Amino acid sequence: MTLLLLALHVLAAVIWVGGMFFAHMFLRPAASTMELEPRVNLWCNVLSRFFPWIWGITLVIPLSGYTLLLTLFEPAYASWYIILMQGLGWSMISVFTFTFFTYYRKMKRMVHRQLIPEAGLYLNRIRNMVSINLILGIGTILIAVTGRFW
Ligand code: HEM
Structure with missing residues (x-):
């Protein structure tokens, strides 16, 4: 059971942080030469596939993490x-x-209404937030894996 929980926990972390790394380091620069409208449509499409996974991951990580905490350690x-x-x-x-609730949903609404420049503004904000989460995610993985040796 512990092995399964640890595997789920680490897989969830890898998919989340790896997905953000791919989006930020490879997809974003590759898409940056596109016109705004197809670029916004591309990101809407990409994020509508990526974010449902992240919702699942936001359940899996704390559930597996706290179960591991209760079984492997004395939480106090x-x-x-x-x-x-x-x-x-x-x-x-x-x-x-x-x-998700502040920028992504508004971006989708703007795309739906064909307000492309406004959708582009929300896309920029999403990019900034993903950069923040990418830094936090890399830091968390480094701390999680090396912490016991400090
Ligand atoms: C939300 C609350 C979280 C809790 C309660 C939690 C709890 C835990 C616990 C108890 C372990 C086992 C530690 C050990 O065996 O030494 C663990 C391992 C790990 N966690 Fe978390 N975690 C959380 C969030 C995260 C996040 C957000 C990430 C990365 C994005 C992450 C990445 C990892 C990794 C990579 C390991 C494996 C470390 C290793 O065994 O080398 N955790 N976590």
Whole structure:
């Protein structure tokens, strides 16, 4: 059971952070030469496939994480790196939910109404939030994996 939970936890983290890394480092520069309208449509399409996965991941990571915490450790004496991982995890989940409800839904609405420049503004904001979550995610993985050796 512990192995399964750890596997789910790590897979969820890899898919989330790896997906953001791919979007930020490869898809964004490749799409930057496109006209605004096809670029916004492309990102709408990409994010409408990526975000449902992130909703699942925002359930899997805390559920598996807290179950591991309760079974592997005495929660009151959890190491500093587990406490930090938790804090960073909730920060990432907050940044994602904020981005989804504040910027992504508005971008979709603007695309639907063919207000492309406005949709482009929300796309820029989403990009900034994904950059923040990418930095948080890389930091969380590094802390999670190396923390026990510090
Ligand atoms: C939301 C709250 C979270 C809790 C309660 C939590 C809890 C835990 C626990 C208890 C472990 C096992 C630690 C060990 O065996 O030493 C673990 C491992 C791990 N966690 Fe988290 N975690 C959370 C969020 C995250 C997030 C957001 C990420 C990355 C984006 C992450 C990445 C990892 C990784 C990569 C490991 C494997 C570390 C290893 O065994 O080398 N966790 N987590």
